[in-house]
Amino acid sequence: MGKSVLIMGGSGQAGRGTAVLLRRWYPALPLTIAGRDLDRARRVADELGNATALSFDLRRGDLGLSEGNGYAAVVAAVRDSHLNGLRFAQERGVPYLSISNGLVDIAPEVVAGAQRAAAAPILVASHYLAGLVVLAAMESAREFERVDTVRVAAVLDERDGGGPAAIADLERLMDVTSAGLVRRDGDFIWVAGAAAQVEVPSVDGVVLPGQTIATLDVPSLALATGAPNVRFDFAVGESASRRRGAVPSTEVRIELEGSAAAGAPLSRSQWLVHPEGQRPLTALGIALGVERLLGLRGQPVAPGLYTPEALVDPAYAVERMAELGTLRL
Structure with a gap:
């Protein structure tokens, strides 16, 4: 847990909810809250503890970030419109998760993942509620x-x-x-x-x-x-x-x-x-994916292209949904 999980859009609703869950489950896991509004990102990071805040730029290949100690994973809780977040993760060989490319506009992300399938594990989670x-x-x-x-x-x-x-x-x-x-x-x-x-x-x-x-x-x-x-x-x-x-x-x-x-x-x-x-459940879907990608539950995931059902145990997901207050009627 020495490296941080970079959450792009971490001060937004889905990103912040994801960070809160990861902090609850893993108090020692470092988190980086990347937001376009740095003051807002800092407030979220301060509330979480063991978290840093920074601004980022999706139009830049390096996302406008300094390397520091590197990152354990990259989470796109906001649309990675230029796919620079994906390429950033691939170049560093770390897991990547996205939620905002729907079925009709997912092709560039899938092609980018397939072209460099051995570079990093990529979780395509643009399903309903992640x-x-x-x-x-x-x-x-x-x-x-x-x-x-x-x-x-x-x-x-x-x-x-x-x-x-x-x-x-x-x-x-x-x-x-x-x-x-x-x-x-x-x-x-x-x-x-x-x-x-x-x-x-x-x-x-x-x-x-x-x-x-x-x-x-x-x-x-x-x-x-x-x-x-x-x-x-x-x-x-x-x-x-x-x-x-x-x-x-x-x-x-x-x-x-x-x-x-x-x-x-x-x-x-x-x-x-x-x-x-929908916000708590979308955040939960992302957090379950991050947990699995990092090997915090189960073995670390090998490079490749994945969907949530390929990685997350359904029974475990349902348990977590119940913990979060989801009603099954």
């Missing part, structure tokens, strides 16, 4: 001999989009395409127009207008479970908790259909609800 939905679904899938269908429906409260960077990411991803990616009868296909418009249920039964989206969760769930039918529906609107006068919550419904070991039909449905919104 991979937690996939991990929760995989944990439920343990009951099944065969999974035929996975359906996910998520409600993001319109007042819970995160900080400016997160809102910009969401707007960019929604603007790039109005089509959604689904797996249907084993084929990955695009659905657009009226076919992509859906109704998304909230946990209290209220139905919100939404759409089927293109998200990394779809191929991850399809390939991890073998399910020939997978979709992810998404709505932005008022969450059930806010309708009750409380703060915005995040809500995700996961439905699985298939067969049990004896061949009997089996179906499972669960809600994942966090009363404080």
Whole structure:
């Protein structure tokens, strides 16, 4: 733990939440909070303890940073738009994690990782909640001999989009395409127009207008479970908790259909609800990835390109979600 984890965007909501969790789990782990507002980054670092603050520049190959004692890992809790954070990690042979490149704009990151696959472990975690939905679904899938269908429906409260960077990411991803990616009868296909418009249920039964989206969760769930039918529906609107006068919550419904070991039909449905919104769960998804990449849980990860389900144990992720106050209904 002599080297520090560099968290780019560490003073933002996801980055700060990640730092808080890592500090709670590993008090001796040094952290570097890199922010574009140095005063804000310093406040976060002072609150954490055993942390330093600095400003950084994503447009520069060296990120505008001095080497110091080097870094143990690089976390992009903000969009690494020039991929300089990725290259920075590759050149130093340290793990890298990102969360802001959606399915429709992930190609440059994947190509950069593939070109130098032996340089460093790269965790592509631009899934919903940084991979937690996939991990929760995989944990439920343990009951099944065969999974035929996975359906996910998520409600993001319109007042819970995160900080400016997160809102910009969401707007960019929604603007790039109005089509959604689904797996249907084993084929990955695009659905657009009226076919992509859906109704998304909230946990209290209220139905919100939404759409089927293109998200990394779809191929991850399809390939991890073998399910020939997978979709992810998404709505932005008022969450059930806010309708009750409380703060915005995040809500995700996961439905699985298939067969049990004896061949009997089996179906499972669960809600994942966090009363404080998406930020705590996104931070948890990132922290679980960092923990695994550093070998703080399990062996250090070899160089290569990874997704969350390839590294993080689903049962352990679900335990951590419960510790954080996530409700499974």
